Amino acid sequence: MSKLIYIADDENNIRKLVKTFLENDGHIVKDFENGDLLLKEFNEKECDLVILDIMMPGSDGFEICTSIREKSTVPIIMLTARDSDIDYITGITLGSDDYFTKPFSPMALVMRVKAIFRRIDFEKIQNNKSKQTVLEFGDITINTDTKTVSNLNEIIDLTPNEYNLLTYLFENKERAVSREELLNKIWGYDSEIETRAADDTVKRLRKKISDTNILIETVWGFGFRLKEN
Secondary structure: OOOEEEEEOOOHHHHHHHHHHHHHOOOEEEEEOOHHHHHHHHHHOOOOEEEEEOOOOOOOHHHHHHHHHOOOOOOEEEEEOOOOHHHHHHHHHHOOOEEEEOOOOHHHHHHHHHHHHHHHHHHHHHHHHOOOOEEEEOOEEEEOOOOEEEEOOEEEOOOHHHHHHHHHHHHOOOOOEEHHHHHHHHHOOOOOOOOOHHHHHHHHHHHHOOOOOEEEEEEOOOEEEEEEO
């Protein structure tokens, strides 16, 4: 089933190349030469996925990502010409789902888009199957109906991926979960895809739950597990 995708990049050749590859994969793609134009269109009609360059005239990709996250959990992929850990961490912290450094393979981007849509379909299936609306461990409570996480009635503000990862760990709190399993279930990635998404999301989560009695413990060479402190 085709999806509606918006892409903003001030480099015309990159924008058109990505659009062509995504359209060849069956998607409907609207491209914009800056983020402000994309945001204007998004506010009028939401799409299924957003691809944002970071460095653009007007509002940069981080600002557009922040504005979109204020109203939507739509998947967001960030593009940058700089191979910078700061850019990567900033994007993940603001709620982007993934990050590509230029130059990149358009086909690799298409595969990543497919993985994100597989993950969303999996979530819908799991939500339909799940009858349990409240998950509890230690002093943290997750309400899967409202998608809220709280510690002693205080809401913990999480990005969509942080919420999904923590919920999955809660659902599997009796065992350690591998990085490969998290990438497959949360992001929809095959294990062959190299990404720091799981580790960086765990890093962000640890900071946000540091005042609780829950720890996300690293199982060296394998993955993570929940532990009550």
